[in-house]
Amino acid sequence: MSNQEIPRTRRRRGSDQPTLKEVAEAAGVSAITASRALNTPERVNETTRQRVLEAVERVGYVPNLVAGSLASARSRFIAVIVPSLSNTVFIEVIRGLQTTFEAHGYQILLGNTDYDIEREHRLVRTFLGWSCSALVTAGLRHTAACRDLLVNCDKPVVEVMELGEALDLNVGLDHREAGRCMARHLLERGYRRTVFVSVGTDRDYRAAMRYDGHREVLAAAGLDAPFIELDQPSGLDAGAAGLDRVRDAHPAAEVVHFANDDLAAGALLHAQRLGLRVPDDIAIAGFNGLPLGQHITPRLTTIRSPRETMGRRAAEQILRRLDDKRVSRRQLDVGFELLVGEST
Amino acid sequence: MSNQEIPRTRRRRGSDQPTLKEVAEAAGVSAITASRALNTPERVNETTRQRVLEAVERVGYVPNLVAGSLASARSRFIAVIVPSLSNTVFIEVIRGLQTTFEAHGYQILLGNTDYDIEREHRLVRTFLGWSCSALVTAGLRHTAACRDLLVNCDKPVVEVMELGEALDLNVGLDHREAGRCMARHLLERGYRRTVFVSVGTDRDYRAAMRYDGHREVLAAAGLDAPFIELDQPSGLDAGAAGLDRVRDAHPAAEVVHFANDDLAAGALLHAQRLGLRVPDDIAIAGFNGLPLGQHITPRLTTIRSPRETMGRRAAEQILRRLDDKRVSRRQLDVGFELLVGEST
DNA sequence: TAGAAATATGGTAGCGCTAACATGGTAGCG
DNA sequence: CGCTACCATGTTAGCGCTACCATATTTCTA
Numbered sequence: 029m030s031n032q033e034i035p036r037t038r039r040r041r042g043s044d045q046p047t048l049k050e051v052a053e054a055a056g057v058s059a060i061t062a063s064r065a066l067n068t069p070e071r072v073n074e075t076t077r078q079r080v081l082e083a084v085e086r087v088g089y090v091p092n093l094v095a096g097s098l099a100s101a102r103s104r105f106i107a108v109i110v111p112s113l114s115n116t117v118f119i120e121v122i123r124g125l126q127t128t129f130e131a132h133g134y135q136i137l138l139g140n141t142d143y144d145i146e147r148e149h150r151l152v153r154t155f156l157g158w159s160c161s162a163l164v165t166a167g168l169r170h171t172a173a174c175r176d177l178l179v180n181c182d183k184p185v186v187e188v189m190e191l192g193e194a195l196d197l198n199v200g201l202d203h204r205e206a207g208r209c210m211a212r213h214l215l216e217r218g219y220r221r222t223v224f225v226s227v228g229t230d231r232d233y234r235a236a237m238r239y240d241g242h243r244e245v246l247a248a249a250g251l252d253a254p255f256i257e258l259d260q261p262s263g264l265d266a267g268a269a270g271l272d273r274v275r276d277a278h279p280a281a282e283v284v285h286f287a288n289d290d291l292a293a294g295a296l297l298h299a300q301r302l303g304l305r306v307p308d309d310i311a312i313a314g315f316n317g318l319p320l321g322q323h324i325t326p327r328l329t330t331i332r333s334p335r336e337t338m339g340r341r342a343a344e345q346i347l348r349r350l351d352d353k354r355v356s357r358r359q360l361d362v363g364f365e366l367l368v369g370e371s372t
Numbered sequence: 373m374s375n376q377e378i379p380r381t382r383r384r385r386g387s388d389q390p391t392l393k394e395v396a397e398a399a400g401v402s403a404i405t406a407s408r409a410l411n412t413p414e415r416v417n418e419t420t421r422q423r424v425l426e427a428v429e430r431v432g433y434v435p436n437l438v439a440g441s442l443a444s445a446r447s448r449f450i451a452v453i454v455p456s457l458s459n460t461v462f463i464e465v466i467r468g469l470q471t472t473f474e475a476h477g478y479q480i481l482l483g484n485t486d487y488d489i490e491r492e493h494r495l496v497r498t499f500l501g502w503s504c505s506a507l508v509t510a511g512l513r514h515t516a517a518c519r520d521l522l523v524n525c526d527k528p529v530v531e532v533m534e535l536g537e538a539l540d541l542n543v544g545l546d547h548r549e550a551g552r553c554m555a556r557h558l559l560e561r562g563y564r565r566t567v568f569v570s571v572g573t574d575r576d577y578r579a580a581m582r583y584d585g586h587r588e589v590l591a592a593a594g595l596d597a598p599f600i601e602l603d604q605p606s607g608l609d610a611g612a613a614g615l616d617r618v619r620d621a622h623p624a625a626e627v628v629h630f631a632n633d634d635l636a637a638g639a640l641l642h643a644q645r646l647g648l649r650v651p652d653d654i655a656i657a658g659f660n661g662l663p664l665g666q667h668i669t670p671r672l673t674t675i676r677s678p679r680e681t682m683g684r685r686a687a688e689q690i691l692r693r694l695d696d697k698r699v700s701r702r703q704l705d706v707g708f709e710l711l712v713g714e715s716t
Numbered sequence: 717t718a719g720a721a722a723t724a725t726g727g728t729a730g731c732g733c734t735a736a737c738a739t740g741g742t743a744g745c746g
Numbered sequence: 747c748g749c750t751a752c753c754a755t756g757t758t759a760g761c762g763c764t765a766c767c768a769t770a771t772t773t774c775t776a
Binding site: 093094097137154265298320324325 | 387434435436437438439441442445447457458463466467470471474479480481482483484497498500501502503521526607608609612637638641642644645663664667668669
């Protein structure tokens with residue numbers, strides 16, 4: 029029969045980008061040598077390497093990293109999972125991670141949980157599907173299934189922000205102690221009637237931990253520690269509203285301990301507008317140590333958290349682990365610093 | 373011979389994670405059916421689909437997205453390239469992109485150029501190597517090689533922030549016009565002696581464009597438009613320093629037009645500390661419309677740029693393009709809004 | 717100078733998945 | 747009833763790269 033079934037090759041090149049094979053042909057070497065010239069240059073002869081690099085230029089080769097990852101079963105991705113991009117705190121941690129990792133040739137895969145641990149779980153699955161080299165996630169609270177994935181994935185996992193019972197590596201600070209620290213400062217200053225103001229402690233549970241520390245210290249001094257939770261997103265507006273709420277519900281309050289500097293600064297600026305004298309009429313304290321607080325008059329008393337450092341340290345721990353140098357301490361306390369301004 | 377060369381299969385499973393094949397076996401179907409059950413559920417029988425999903429649960433399958441991308445020649449990555457993570461402006465654009473893309477099942481691959489277009493070029497290469505579905509990059513300035521890559525990659529490319537001669541899609545605002553707008557406002561208010569203060573215009577060239585607009589309007593009114601460039605990173609500190617520089621170099625200045633709100637707010641807070649009356653002793657204007665400016669007394673006159681919206685619009689354009697619905701306008705002006713406070 | 721060790725390169729076989737084509741069964745229609 | 751149309755599923759062949767092993771050549775060592 030003249031019309032035989034020709035099992036014609038089914039070509040389905042993804043694109044018409046040149047491949048490593050074409051580079052190899054252009055350089056007159058095998059594909060594997062071309063691969064080595066690009067990835068482990070010390071394992072090929074210098075002149076060969078030059079020929080390959082030249083061929084890369086000539087044909088306009090862009091390595092297909094997807095194929096490389098599949099073949100080598102590792103990518104150069106670092107999964108970074110944060111609860112929010114609206115909070116400077118996480119941005120700065122990301123910056124620390126990003127700077128360190130990018131310098132070592134790793135890419136950040138950014139995920140945002142919106143404070144939902146189910147979403148965290150889904151993101152972890154996705155990122156593991158990308159064979160990421162390591163994962164960084166904010167906080168110690170996860171769904172059970174997510175914990176399983178993280179424990180069994182056999183990759184470095186860093187939980188950042190707070191300290192505690194971690195899955196693998198842990199870089200953060202002790203929020204309860206930070207709360208205690210500020211409360212002690214307030215007592216030293218002679219304040220007795222405090223109010224702690226926070227937003228959404230179900231989401232920002234670290235704020236709740238700081239409140240716990242605060243309350244503990246006041247309780248030890250035989251004092252009450254009233255608490256107000258605002259039902260709006262954190263920000264300067266919320267801080268202003270918080271101050272109003274305090275003046276309404278606790279007219280005799282001497283000092284307001286805000287869960288973060290955005291709230292505290294909002295309150296401070298609002299106090300200015302209302303013509304209240306800070307700290308004489310009402311004292312104000314915050315948490316985070318944002319630059320803004322140090323520019324307002326009076327300067328805000330707050331606690332500086334080393335956010336960018338936290339990101340850098342986390343990245344360093346991971347890099348060390350990936351280099352297979354054992355990581356000495358699995359838990360790293362980055363500490364904090366009380367900044368005393370004139371607002372208390 | 374009893375000791376034949378057994379060409380033993382060299383197994384080199386990347387991990388001991390279950391694969392789709394194992395899921396398929398557990399469900400009693402072929403691999404491709406399992407694949408379809410997960411990716412195109414409408415193409416399999418409902419009961420089959422259920423069996424597959426159940427098998428996925430049972431064996432604890434996590435899809436290998438790297439393999440999937442290689443086979444299908446597309447990933448669900450969107451490359452996002454920004455010059456800095458220290459600037460709220462880019463963060464908010466990223467937030468807009470992130471929210472929209474994550475809702476459609478795309479992952480953000482984040483790159484930071486640190487205002488270096490060579491680094492941008494390298495990032496573009498890397499991201500193309502990951503078969504990203506689309507690229508978003510800040511600004512219209514690229515190296516020639518980078519332009520080539522972007523033009524020839526046959527993927528949606530959006531240049532955000534400013535408007536102009538774009539490679540593909542373009543979402544942004546007219547910075548020169550924003551500069552003009554503020555300058556006109558200042559003239560209307562009766563100010564004649566202005567100073568424009570900026571930082572690193574070689575990097576933040578959009579600030580330079582705003583200055584161009586500012587100068588143009590003043591020149592049309594026959595007025596000089598002195599300019600001061602600070603050599604420190606933008607921030608409240610720099611704003612304070614900027615105000616000092618102006619008072620030193622231009623003691624008769626009536627108004628300072630700052631390149632952004634961080635600088636302007638820093639100056640405003642510094643003026644408070646110095647006991648200067650704003651706007652009577654010196655008026656202050658900014659750009660961006662950050663919340664901070666609206667909380668300071670007097671409120672900052674500034675221009676609100678729709679940053680998160682810019683990200684969202686860019687994402688929508690890309691999604692439409694990926695769905696192959698032709699995108700009507702390739703250039704999208706998101707506009708801006710003059711916010712008049714009491715600082716001018 | 718033989719033998720070991722190091723260096724440089726190549727051939728082959730996958731990595732885990734999906735596109736393309738093939739097949740068998742059921743429904744629709746004149 | 748024969749035809750097409752469609753649906754559900756399977757078979758095969760890659761996607762582009764690198765791990766693993768093998769081989770050839772050079773250098774070093776005893």
